[in-house]
Amino acid sequence: MNCAIIMAAGKGSRMKVNKNKQFILIEGKPILAYTIEKFENSPLIDEIVVVAAEDEINFCMQEIVSKYGYTKVKNIVSGGTERQQSVLRGLKAAKKANIVLIHDGARPFVDNEIIEAGIKYADIYGGAACGVEPKDTIKLKSDSGFSEKTFDRSKLFCVQTPQCFKYDLILKAHLEAEKKEILATDDTMIFEMAGNKVYLYNGSYENIKITTPDDLYAAEILLNKK
Numbered sequence: 009m010n011c012a013i014i015m016a017a018g019k020g021s022r023m024k025v026n027k028n029k030q031f032i033l034i035e036g037k038p039i040l041a042y043t044i045e046k047f048e049n050s051p052l053i054d055e056i057v058v059v060a061a062e063d064e065i066n067f068c069m070q071e072i073v074s075k076y077g078y079t080k081v082k083n084i085v086s087g088g089t090e091r092q093q094s095v096l097r098g099l100k101a102a103k104k105a106n107i108v109l110i111h112d113g114a115r116p117f118v119d120n121e122i123i124e125a126g127i128k129y130a131d132i133y134g135g136a137a138c139g140v141e142p143k144d145t146i147k148l149k150s151d152s153g154f155s156e157k158t159f160d161r162s163k164l165f166c167v168q169t170p171q172c173f174k175y176d177l178i179l180k181a182h183l184e185a186e187k188k189e190i191l192a193t194d195d196t197m198i199f200e201m202a203g204n205k206v207y208l209y210n211g212s213y214e215n216i217k218i219t220t221p222d223d224l225y226a227a228e229i230l231l232n233k234k
Contacts, residue, residue, distance in 0.1 A: 010127055011055040011105035012047040012170070013098040016040050016068065016113030017087025028064060029218060030113040031071075034227055039218055041072050042116035042231075047109075048078045050123050055082045055105070058113075059098040062086035095195060096182045099175070107131060108178060109170035110195050114218045117230055118170065122211055126172035129207045134174050135199045138211030139167040168211040171195045177204060 016030045030040040040058075047053045058081055060068045065084050073081045083101045087094030095110060102108055107130050111118065122138050129136035142164050148157040171194065178195065181202035185192065192198045196206045218227050 009054045009105050010052055010107045010109070011057060011102040011175075012053050012109045012111060012123075013057045013059065013095070013102055014040075014043060014047070014111050014113050015059050015087075015091065015094060015098070016064075017059050017061045017094045018091065018114075028061065031064075031067070032218075032224065034116075034224070035231055038072055039116050039227070040068070040113045041076050043111070043113050043118070044072065044078050044081065045076070046116070046118050046120070047111070047123065048080050050120055052124055052127055053080060053109075055102070056080045057082065057098050057101045058084045059087045059094045060084055090191065092182070092185065092191060092198070096186060099179050099182060102175065105175045107172060108175050109172045110178075111170040112217050115169055115215060116218070116227070117212070117214045117216060117234075119212065119215070122215065123170065125209050126170050129209055130172035130174060133205065133207040134177050135172070135196065135204055136207040136209055137167050137169070137171040137196050138209055138215070139165045140211050140213055140215075142166050143213075165208050167194065167196060167208070168215050168217070171206075173199060177202075 031038045047056050068084055085097050085101045107127050109126055126136055142161055146159045146164055147155045150156045178199060181198045184202050185198045199206055214230055
């Protein structure tokens with residue numbers, strides 16, 4: 009069974025609005041609804057778990073899941089104080105899964121090709137994440153403000169979501185990280201710290217995460233384009 013775990017518990021302070029950024033409307037519909045819809049419509053996704061802030065669970069159920077008729081959402085669980093804790097709660101709610109796809113709720117332009125590839129590569133390699141090559145030159149900056157090194161852009165990779173894993177492997181990695189009190193910036197780091205390798209495959213430059221007000225303008229353009 010393939011389960012999508014959609015992370016929607018973050019408040020998104022950089023958006024500078026007085027509500028969860030994932031509930032912001034684009035063309036009259038919440039960002040989170042667009043995201044859930046992509047997994048709802050994928051024939052390879054059997055179940056969806058949404059991780060939301062505790063005080064937003066009812067709103068999420070009534071104004072998104074029920075309103076738009078998303079039948080694959082089997083559970084909405086409350087998030088923790090850190091994203092890592094929220095992911096672990098989502099994993100525990102997806103215990104029947106063989107493959108899990110951990111995805112940002114504010115990343116509504118994921119496509120079916122990315123979802124299908126993630127499932128395929130997670131099944132083959134145990135862990136996989138989509139992403140893109142950076143468009144800009146990346147430099148290492150010293151504490152004094154000077155350039156120390158220029159990286160080979162062809163060997164760099166901007167990781168997106170979904171990040172896809174065999175369930176037993178990513179659950180074990182998260183439990184180990186919790187026990188050792190290790191904090192990581194994303195699930196691929198936790199997976200790698202447990203001794204696993206992550207296969208990187210092509211995502212899309214359109215698979216943006218809506219984080220700042222400028223991203224909202226880009227999202228509206230992408231939505232109208234599609």
